[in-house]
Amino acid sequence: MGSVSEIDLTSADDAAAQAERAASFVPGPRSAERELPSRVVSSRVSLRVRISDLWHARELFVFLVRKEVKVKYKNSVLGFVWSMLNPAIVLMVYYVVFKYFLKSAIPAFALFLFSGLIAWNLIATALPGSSASIVANAGIVKKVAFPREILALAQVGTASVFFFFQSIVLALFLIGFQYAPAWSYLPVLLFALVDLLILTAAIAVYLSAVNVYYRDVEHLVAVLLQAAFWGVPIIYSYNTVYGLLTKHHLLWVARLYLADPIVPILLSFQRALYGHVSPVVAESTAKAVMYHGHPAIQYGTQLAKLPVLANYPYHFYVFMLACVFVVAVLMFLGAMVVFGRIEGNFAEEL
């Protein structure tokens, strides 16, 4: 590639030809009858206009995502394989540690882990990048007019591309180990994915704007994501938490736990991808879990056979996800409003 840097400008011979071509590149005459689009620049732009501007910039979104994906693995030999390799290695480490060192009682632990981790990875990939996105692109933000939310959303889009690659790994994993997902729960899985994307987008847009004022945010996000990872049921099962909390008469905390919008999404992923294996926890864990015969543990009386997953009915999953959907959409609109308020001062703060 080094040779390219010694580029000479046009030689004298083809200067004439180029002049000809350049001369032909003239814009057409204005048509006076054409209805001109009108636009208002002011400090108060309605949410509806903002969202329609976003929609009109969807091609830009695609180009930005393409750029991110291309640039990320440019000049690396394995290229986008890294996006599969990276979570695969993380998965392997967790698997070995929890299965063999910490003796997790969950059967087919790798699949359980994977089904939650894949959803979590989308958030964990998107948020650090998106929170820094406005600051990182200060050059364009200060010089070009476009809906700036796109920069944060493009990071979510990029994370979705990697999510797609990881889904391929997951699919291979399922085929390789002959696990069948719960096919009937596929609509739930897709619904959960939609929720996940909207939720991530909402947080991403909000953080990207706040980060312009408090540069701590991008560092804080990394730390909080670490903490949050252990706070949601990915490595342990939701039923373990539920059991422990009810044991200590803290049912309301368990309800609150479910109110974390990420938890229903993770549960849906696990139910769809792992649920069909109809696994049971071993007796020792079952004892700890089995208390008060709460509805989540259907087989409460059978000491030896307890499901890993909460045995919620189908419609309860749909209900939870619908709640999350409403919350996520409201969060997204709220984030857009906050973004709009702050945006006017981006150019001076950057």
Place this chain on the structure above:
Amino acid sequence: MSVAIEIQGVSKRFRLYHEKYTSLKERVVHAGHVPFEEFWALSEVTAEIAAGQTVGILGRNGSGKSTLLKCIAGILQPSAGQVVVRGQLAAMLELGAGFQPELSGRDNIYLNGSLLGLSRRDIDRRFDEIVAFAELEQFIDNQVKYYSSGMYVRLGFSVAVSVEPDILLVDEVLAVGDERFQQKCIDRVQQFQRDGRTIVVVSHSADMMRDICNTVLVLDRGHMVTMAPVGEAIRTFRERLIESGFAPPPEPEPAVAGAAPVEIAPRRRQVKISGATVEYARQEERPYIETGEPIAVHVGFDVATPMAGVQFKISLVTEREAIVFSSTGGSAIEEMALDPGHGTVTFRFDSMSLLDGRFAVVVEARDTGGVVLDILDPACHFEVMNPGRAVGIVGLPMRVELTPPGTWP
């Protein structure tokens, strides 16, 4: 005539932080007493720009002209008031803003184009034109990080003008690239003018305004001073400068001062300047003239095809490349119609007021549109010797008066 841009009572407030606290800790520590001053970059600017006009925004550094341009472009939101823009708008504030060095020129055209509001289909359709205009056919699939700065800027300009906007905003970016490309850019802007598009240019150069604008909006410390036809507005601007104690900055004129030889596309060489000589009294005896003596510059030229509306322009340049004098086309020298063959045009200075030094003569031929047909830089040189005691570049007529009680010895 319809209105393209309505600026309605636009004000923009900036906060000037004496010390900027951007981290959470600093903000908490200094909560409540973050020292800042409010600064109104623009206050209550109201103006209408009619479609098809070329409007300049003129003002000193810090007068708010770029802020106003950014408000029109939608990059900044005004703190109060609003701007109504009718028609598709493209802003050239920085060429190639947002280019990704790791991506190829091709990818960057698509990315940059869509950033400027072009749809994918538009870009597909104009792709070849964009590449040809930037003269980057061979390198379009190379990563942009290997481009020279000239190539980078050419690509940026090429994408920006391909938007074919109804309204074009330009922020002094035309002084980019080599001379030939600069000329191309100016041609392009003139093409836009002929098409009846609206252009808004920001500059602190009154001469550039005089060249291309119909109307000029003068800003001073965020306030609109006037919006008037170009000559009147520039006079107001100069008066303001003198009133407020600022001398107008010297205006380096890029079109002549550049050291690089200018390439003229062969198709433009309808008039070729063959050379120039100076003529003054007692030329055989001394290689210089004295300040105050007359001097004539004879410029020889060859004409290939009959041409109307040719203007010759002469500039005198010091060794440090400051332009002492430049006759602007149209005003000082009449347009002439030329027949094929060889001819001479003579510039006579009845009294050369230059002081000591060696000066270069630069001669330029232009057509009516201001397109440079040929340029000779330098065409010839002459030396001036000053018999008096004054120091500097130019001897200005001056008298000294003294009011008593003092006397001359």
